[in-house]
Amino acid sequence: MSLPAVAIERSKLTWFIVFLIVVGGLFSYFNLGRLEDPNFTVKTGVIITPYPGASPEEVELEVTDRIEKAIQEMPQVRYIYSLSKPGLSIIKVDMKQSYSADRLPQVWDELRKKISDIKPQLPLGTAPPDIIDDFSFVYGFVLALTGDGYNYSELEEYAKYLKKDLSLVPGVSRAELWGVQPKVVYIDVSEAQVAELGITTETVMATLAQQNFVVNAGSVNLAERRLRIEVRGEFDSAEDIGDVLLRRSLLDITAKAAADVTGIKSTAPRETDVIRIRDIAEVRMGYLEPPINQMRFNGKPALALSLANVEGGNILTTGAGLDKRLEELLAELPAGIEVEKFQWQSNLVEESINGFVVNLAESILIVLVILTLAMGWRMGVVIGSGLLLTILGTFIVMAIMGIDLQRVSLGALVVALGMMVDNSIVVADGVSVRLGKGMEAKKAAIEAAAIPLWPLLGATVIASLAFYPVFSAKADAGEYGRTLFIVVGVSLMISWLISATVTPLQCMGFLKAPEDKGGEGADGDPYGGRMFVAFRNILTGAIRKRFLTIGVVVLVLGAALIGFTKVPQQFFPDSTRAQFIIDYWAPEGTPIEKVSADLRAIEQKLIDDPRVADIGTFIGSGGPRFYLPVDPEFPYQSYAQIIINTPSFAEVGPLTEEMEPWLNENYSSVMTRVRKYTVGPGDTWPFELRISGPGDADLDTLRGLSEQVMDILRETPLAKQVRTDMRQRVQKVVIDYSQERARWAAVTRGNMASATLRAYDGLPIGVYREGDNTYPIIARAVSEERSRAAGSLDLVQVKPTLSVSTLPLAQVSDQISLEWEDPIISRWSRRRQIAVQAQPDGVTYPALRAAVIDKIEAIELPPGYQLFWDGEYDSTVTAQKSLVPGMVPSFVVIVLIIVLLFNAYMPPVIMFAAIPFAMIGVTGIMLPTQTPFGFMALLGLMSLVGMMIKNSIVLLDEINNNLKLGLTQYQSVVEAAVSRLRPVILAALTTVLGVMPLLQDAFWVSMSMTIMAGLTVGTAVTMLLVPVFYATFYKVKSPEGKEN
Secondary structure (H helix, E strand, C coil): CCHHHHHHHCHHHHHHHHHHHHHHHHHHHHHCCECCCCCCCCCEEEEEEECCCCCHHHHHHHHHHHHHHHHHCCCCEEEEEEEEECCEEEEEEEECCCCCCCCHHHHHHHHHHHHHHHHHHCCCCCCCCEEECCCCCCCCEEEEEEECCCCHHHHHHHHHHHHHHHCCCCCEEEEEEECCCCEEEEEEECHHHHHHHCCCHHHHHHHHHHHCCCCCCCEEEECCEEEECCCCCCCCCHHHHHHCEEECCHHHHHHHHHHHHHCCCCCCCCCCCEEEHHHCEEEEEEECCCCCCEEEECCEEEEEEEEEECCCCCHHHHHHHHHHHHHHHHHHCCCCEEEEEEEEHHHHHHHHHHHHHHHHHHHHHHHHHHHHHHHCHHHHHHHHHHHHHHHHHHHHHHHHHCCCECHHHHHHHHHHHHHHHHHHHHHHHHHHHHHHCCCCHHHHHHHHHHCCHHHHHHHHHHHHHCCHHHHHCCCHHHHHCHHHHHHHHHHHHHHHHHHHHHHHHHHHHHCCCCCCCCCCCCCCCCCCCHHHHHHHHHHHHHHHCHHHHHHHHHHHHHHHHHHHCCCCECCCCECCCCEEEEEEECCCCCCHHHHHHHCHHHHHHHHHCCCCCEEEEEECCCCCCCCCCCCCCCCCCCEEEEEEECCCHHHHHHHHHHHHHHHHHHCCCCEEEEEECECCCCCCCCEEEEEECCCCCCHHHHHHHHHHHHHHHHHCCCEEEEEECCCCCEEEEEEEECHHHHHHCCCCHHHHHHHHHHHCCCEEEEEEEECCEEEEEEEEECHHHHHHHHHCHHHCEECCCCCCCCEEHHHHEEEEEEEEECCCEEEECCEEEEEEEEEECCCCHHHHHHHHHHHHHCCCCCCCCEEEEEEHHHHHHHHHHHHHHHHHHHHHHHHHHHHHHHCCCHHHHHHHHHHHHHHHHHHHHHHHHCCCECHHHHHHHHHHHHHHHHHHHHHHHHHHHHHHCCCCHHHHHHHHHHHHHHHHHHHHHHHHHHCHHHHHCCCCHHHHHHHHHHHHHHHHHHHHHHHHHHHHHCCCCCCCCCCC
16 A cells, blocks of 8 residues: 555554644744854864064964974964964864764863973963964853943943843853953052162062962861961052052162071161061052053943853743843942943844745745645645745754754745645645546545655655755865755655645645646636647747757857856855944054044044944954854954944945945054945955965065065955965064173073163062952052163163162163064965955956956966965855765765666766756856856756756656557657646746745745746756757657658
């Protein structure tokens, strides 16, 4: 007994399962997780190692190179990229794409072990390396706190209060503050008073270091009890540091030591007076100067509170919980403290999901209208209800597999809509034809579903396998689109089950035989209508003129392939987020205070624009990562980022177009960039060309080569914002240590370094403990002495070790001069390199690359130097290559299924010969509209393969059925094509029009257009060219006996 017969015989069970699907599907839909975009793993780790006082070259050779050597031993490593800056090493490690999210923790553990093993080899004075491996962590909720009339310390306290409370909301996994400055205790020392009182720096440092340490005083046994001894005396507050007592000179210490050894008390006069630190210095708790980073919200000083959703949690539920608790907390805050939602992902996700649900509903409505108009309202109800059941069943499986509702999973449902109804159309149309011929309803239902049952299953599996390469791809793009295969595959398999069980049951009880039993034609032929007659004439003519037909379409295909080379290419499109970014790079060496001040004019222009909702300014580094596709910028004191929120996406385009020329005109001395957010795993710089040399490559040579590339880019109108990652050269102050005079005065290089450090930034001399927090104690000159030293470096006073006297820096140095240096030494795969970066101007990246590649690759490179195309080129090639491993098994399985269904080798040849002709439609729509062909369009092209093969299987299976009925080969081919015309056209029409709502989303535009145009032509190819190929390969003769 066939599956349709079982479903009909046990109709009560079938309807009960339908009831379960409806209830379970609705329950699953409302409990599925919600995301804006699917998650993908950023397989990048960063190792940050401070090496205070070291030059970029010293950092490179003594820290960066040693750590890179250790990392290179790991087979999981794909790329190593490093920056060696003054006093800081930053190493970025990209792991191979084959390592999935569940395997990465072990990889990071191995990385930590390698770094731990290399620590003893790092030079003295190097801080422990900090390893950051949570780049995939996204803060979906960002609050901006401002305080009118409140100082920074008070604002920080309220921010910490909110952080502590909101982190307790269910669904919140992490809460962090951005913009909080490190607290320090400053001791502003008057050098004049210190020298006058005869106090050494070592005395102050030793006293403070010993005063606030945790000390072990041991324990004592007392009357059968053992008691711990605790010696108190730590600072209770920062002000207590000022009360610390100091001996005035070394003489007292020496005299006391001598008396202790000899037991003879000295009769010489001693200076036993003691003084307090506050007598020689001002002590205050403050924030590090200059600041590391700063934040402003709408031009006001602010702090950002970033909150992350727990992995796998429903972000809408978390957002609702945060909204409720935040409303309660705001009522408790004093007047003047304002808390604004700068980024609230639950709102964006809700808007995005609602938009997609509307698109899905529109697509379903379009499909139902088409079916009703073409096949009658009864047929529309039968097939439409089957479509809804399929979608609800898919929701159940998504809930079981933990697939969230997000851009890709919902889009997959829309893409699969037409294919979902395809099986039901074939079954329902078969029932209708049989009822029209007078067959009994039950028999018609069973026969119409049972005969094409296995061919439809094979065709459904093949249509699903077209998306398998995306699932198997290891690249970020593959991980991003992985749910596409799962959702499409699940929905299509459910649609096959529905068509084999529920659809025949519905047809048996709901469809009626046509009133005109004679069918559409006057002679009783159900395919005698005008559409079928016209198609029959065209088909017979094409088969008769088969070689001419094939020749013409091959010429058209050739023209289409040539035209396709003119179609713009783009990896992933821009996002439709109502946000955009302004990046700001001041000349290297610009103080952060100057950068902050210069941004005021930009902020004011944006604030005054009514199209801007609010802005967040992040100075010193990029802001918190609230959108996974955007890479955070490394910390630079000369860098700033402004994120602009607009009421809707409609304002983004005009604003970006206006701001770019305005910034170029008003900030010509700095590098600015206005950019939209991208969708999917994109690249910060689409154009990124790396020029690398040997490990000790000359930096001037690298700069010279990069200048040649930048000149080429500046000459073309297709590039803008051309720069390198090595930045501009900067000046440094060089003090030449005098071996003779300095040695004679007992002054070391360390004494000179301490003097300049204390004169400006400050010299760490101890640690202040407050609860479970520790803050550095920094000694520096008083404000007047710092200002005086800034203008006269040679007058900075240097104090020899254990001495109370000082002498000017000029007396112990040969000369003080300014020299130029490279502020950054970058390396790529352990080779010195320089990356030339640029943004395409009015074109896509492939167009820009095509315009300059010949000139760039014509540059003569010295021996050992090479070019590497990074950026969008590498991402695109990697993504495309990652699809290949999945294409091979897909192709093998598809061919295997076809051979299994037909027990012949010729059918797969016929089917695959017809597939390339779909490119005629793709080029026909992409070229005139200049729609970029990218990764999503490539997926659309792959789906076309499955759709066309599915239609071809049904057609060739019908030919075989006709042959079994005794028809001639020619009659079998023609009648099969005619009988399959309506189901194939309806399936194509529902798919083409069903994806139309996706044209509203920039992410799906290229894929939708590829499917719409490709399937339109593909349907014509299936219905005309496949029969022609069949007649040609099987040498089917026309009744006229002429084939040309």
